[in-house]
Amino acid sequence: MARALGTSQVAREAGISRDGLYKALSDEGNPSLGTILKVIKALGLQLHSAKARRSVRPQVASGNN
Numbered sequence: 001m002a003r004a005l006g007t008s009q010v011a012r013e014a015g016i017s018r019d020g021l022y023k024a025l026s027d028e029g030n031p032s033l034g035t036i037l038k039v040i041k042a043l044g045l046q047l048h049s050a051k052a053r054r055s056v057r058p059q060v061a062s063g064n065n
Helices: 007-014 018-025 033-042
Strands: none
Touching: 007 018, 007 033, 018 033
16 A cells, blocks of 8 residues: 555655655564554554454363362
8 A cells, every 4th residue: 555655655644764664564674553653644544443352262171070
């Protein structure tokens, strides 16, 4: 999506350098949450969260019955 809008434009709207955007999105990148949120906003997207469902684990009966 960043490529479709133009990496330079996304970086400019996110307030980070083009090289910084490439580095953040690379396989070795480790962007901060702040950077991720800036890029999401620059792309015209929103981040939503939802409460995770609790997984139900099967109960294993003990052999002491």
